[in-house]
Amino acid sequence: MELGRKIAQALEAATFERVAGVGLANAEANRSRIARSVLELAETPLGSGDAAIVVGAGPSLYRRRSLERLRASRFAGTIVAADGALGACLRAGVAPHVVVSVDPHPERIVRWFGDPTLTAPRGDDYFRRQEMDPTHHGDELAVNRALVELVDAHGPKLKVAAATSAAPAVVERCEQAGMDLYWWNPMYDDYDAPGSLSRRLWEMNGLPCLNGGGNVGTAAWVLTNAVLGKRRIGLIGIDLGYAPGTPYEKTQYYPELVDLLGDRFREAFIHTENPATGETWFSDPAYHWFRNVFLEMARGAECQTVNCTEGGLLFGDGITTATLDHFLEATAGGGARG
Amino acid sequence: MPEFLKGNYKVKATIEDKADAADSTDEFEKKALSRLGGSICFVSRKSLMWRGDGQPPASRATRENGDDDKAKADGAGTKDRAGA
Numbered sequence: 099m100e101l102g103r104k105i106a107q108a109l110e111a112a113t114f115e116r117v118a119g120v121g122l123a124n125a126e127a128n129r130s131r132i133a134r135s136v137l138e139l140a141e142t143p144l145g146s147g148d149a150a151i152v153v154g155a156g157p158s159l160y161r162r163r164s165l166e167r168l169r170a171s172r173f174a175g176t177i178v179a180a181d182g183a184l185g186a187c188l189r190a191g192v193a194p195h196v197v198v199s200v201d202p203h204p205e206r207i208v209r210w211f212g213d214p215t216l217t218a219p220r221g222d223d224y225f226r227r228q229e230m231d232p233t234h235h236g237d238e239l240a241v242n243r244a245l246v247e248l249v250d251a252h253g254p255k256l257k258v259a260a261a262t263s264a265a266p267a268v269v270e271r272c273e274q275a276g277m278d279l280y281w282w283n284p285m286y287d288d289y290d291a292p293g294s295l296s297r298r299l300w301e302m303n304g305l306p307c308l309n310g311g312g313n314v315g316t317a318a319w320v321l322t323n324a325v326l327g328k329r330r331i332g333l334i335g336i337d338l339g340y341a342p343g344t345p346y347e348k349t350q351y352y353p354e355l356v357d358l359l360g361d362r363f364r365e366a367f368i369h370t371e372n373p374a375t376g377e378t379w380f381s382d383p384a385y386h387w388f389r390n391v392f393l394e395m396a397r398g399a400e401c402q403t404v405n406c407t408e409g410g411l412l413f414g415d416g417i418t419t420a421t422l423d424h425f426l427e428a429t430a431g432g433g434a435r436g
Numbered sequence: 437m438p439e440f441l442k443g444n445y446k447v448k449a450t451i452e453d454k455a456d457a458a459d460s461t462d463e464f465e466k467k468a469l470s471r472l473g474g475s476i477c478f479v480s481r482k483s484l485m486w487r488g489d490g491q492p493p494a495s496r497a498t499r500e501n502g503d504d505d506k507a508k509a510d511g512a513g514t515k516d517r518a519g520a
Contacts, residue, residue, distance in 0.1 A: 105472065110480065113473030115466065137487075201475035261476065284476045289486050296479075296486065304492040309484050310476030317476055324484040351472050358468040384472055391478045399484065 101365040105383035106390070113312060118286050118295060120202040121263030125283070125299055128262055128269055135305050136259050136282040136325055144195040145176030149429035150328035151406075153194065154315035155182030155230040156337030157344070158409040164334040164422055165190035171426040178259075178322045180314040181210040181268075182230055183335055188248045189233075193255060196326075197277075198318040199268055200261040200284065200310060208267045209234075211275065212246030229340060229348045253277045259321055261310075262303065282321075283307040311395055312388045319392075323401045330402050332425040337410030338389040339370070339379040351382050370411055374419050379411050393417065 151168060159165055168177075169191045179187050179194035181201075187194050201207045206224055209216070216239065219226075225234040233241050253275030260269060260279045272279055285307040289296040296307045308324065310317040315336045322328045340349055346364065355363040369380040381389065389411050396403045396416030405412050406422040413419055420428075 105469070108469050109473050110478055112466075112469040113475075113477050115470035116473035117475060117477065203475070263476070285479050285482065285486060286477050288479055288482060300486075300488040301493050304488065306488065307486045309479050309482055309486075310474075312474030312476060312478045314475060320484045354468070354471040358465075358472070382472075384474060388474065394480070395484065 100368060101359070101362070102368040102381070102383050102386060105366060106387040109312070109383060109387040114286060117202055117263065117284075120204075121261075121284060121286065122295065122299070124202050124265060125262035125303070127266050128260075128264065128281075129303065131269055131273070131279070132262070132281045132303055132305070134278070134280045136280040136308075136321065137306060139196065139257065139259065139280050140325055140327060142257070144326065146174050147429070148327075148329040149173075149175035149332070150322045150326065150330070151175065151177050151332045151334060152315070152319045152322050152336065153177065153179040153183045153187060153192075153334055154318070154336035154407075155180055155186065156315075156335040156339075156407065156410060157229055157341045158337050158407040159183065159186055159335035160232065161341060162334075162408045162422070164406070164408075165192050167422055168192055168334065168426070171423075173426055173429070175429055176322070176326060176328060178318050178326070180318050180335075181207060182314065184210055184249070185212075185233070185245050186231060186335075188245075188252055193252055196257050196259050196280075196318075196321070198259045198261075198314055198321055199264045199272075200314045200317050202263045202265055204265050204267065207265055208271050209242065209245075211268065211271045212242055212244075212249045213267075213271070214246050214274070216242050227348055227352070228350065229344050249275050259318075259325075261308075261317070262299065262305065281305050282325075284317075285309045309395070311391045312384075316388060316392050316395070319403070320395070323399055328401060330404070330429055332404045332406045332420075332422065332429070333412070334406050334422060336392075336405070336412060337379070337407055338385050338392065339381045339411035340385070341379060341409065342377050344380075349382055351384055355382065372409060372411065373413060375409055377409060379409065381411055385411070 177194045178196045181199040184197050256277045258272050258277045258279050261284050263284050283299045283305045286295040308320050355366050367380050368386050369378050371378045393414045404418045404420050404425050406425045
């Protein structure tokens with residue numbers, strides 16, 4: 099078996115190791131700020147009908163100008179965005195109904211909302227290196243300042259579906275920008291198992307647990323289906339892979355793969371042809387795992403999931419592929435009334 | 437090194453404690469792998485959402501702003517955005 103696929107098999111347990119401790123600590127730190135359950139979002143007027151668009155932060159957003167096309171379509175359904183895509187959405191004139199935030203990282207994630215405390219570039223090169231939002235590659239202070247202003251301007255109209263694992267800095271930023279927060283617990287483990295952390299969290303705060311699927315984009319899709327009850331869900335920017343020509347150094351887990359594998363780090367990447375576009379995209383073990391998880395969840399979900407990214411690596415049983423224009427036409431007006 | 441392996445003489449060869457070495461390698465791999473993991477867990481063979489069983493022993497913080505559901509959704513979406 100290829101090295102990348104072999105590593106991917108270990109990532110369900112590895113993710114627990116990575117996020118459970120800090121996620122629980124953040125749940126405790128956020129406890130006094132929890133006022134609403136995410137279930138209240140289902141009773142809140144969002145977009146019309148049973149159709150929704152879930153926006154991830156993958157490179158196809160820029161390659162396919164997906165947000166500009168969505169904006170031009172005047173789509174009337176519900177728009178749910180991963181936090182990493184918020185800046186791109188607002189810059190394109192698309193205000194999502196719901197923004198989803200999950201990652202417990204203490205410093206990075208707040209940057210997706212504009213970090214008012216950032217006065218000098220940080221030692222962490224994540225935003226200069228990441229492949230998702232190229233606007234951060236240049237003058238990151240200027241980009242951050244512009245994002246702060248944009249989020250401040252739109253904040254009072256935005257709702258955030260915040261996982262209790264979210265970093266307190268993110269929560270503070272959202273509140274400061276006037277966003278309404280709706281809370282949920284990440285599902286950490288089998289809630290029927292003895293000593294379950296998921297059950298412990300539910301007993302602590304009474305919030306529902308969502309099976310997150312490894313990343314915030316998948317969690318946004320889970321929320322759109324399981325919480326908002328949308329039955330036709332189009333995906334944009336959820337590529338779960340790297341576009342052709344992306345340097346390995348610009349991939350999400352490059353430093354970690356070099357630390358783990360040394361000179362063999364290239365063996366961890368998996369190249370796959372997208373049958374719809376004929377392009378060869380590639381994944382690392384994490385994206386490969388995300389993809390497998392998404393397909394497993396989509397096969398059992400009570401909704402039609404339409405991949406409108408026009409690229410990426412998310413295809414297989416449980417996923418329909420269509421152009422964004424086709425999906426928008428088919429769901430004009432938001433689809434059937436839900 | 438386990439107590440029963442100690443002798444009353446010295447050997448020239450260096451003896452590695454393979455069990456400790458294996459533990460250390462496993463620990464390194466575990467830590468290294470955890471850096472490759474995702475930002476949220478996935479629990480296989482479970483539903484997308486679990487609402488809990490009945491009433492939780494401790495409920496979430498009392499809704500201090502319970503009536504402030506301001507239905508701010510009017511401004512969201514692709515319509516009537518700045519720059520239209």
